[in-house]
Amino acid sequence: MPKDRKNICCLCTGRMNRKVTTSCQHSFCKCCLLQQLNHSNRCPLCRKKILFFTSPTCFGSAPNN
């Protein structure tokens, strides 16, 4: 399986900026997910209700911010 695809956000179809994973185990950029949550609390991929999301702390240092 092409490992790059895991890092593509389906909302902006770009590389995930700050990857967050939803309660249904789907991942998006944090900013894309927050936008999504503004109009719907359902996952755009599987339509399950997003109960929570987590951001993995694998980004040791974030220069932009």
Ligand SMILES: [Zn+2]
């Ligand atoms: Zn995105």
Ligand SMILES: [Zn+2]
């Ligand atoms: Zn989902």
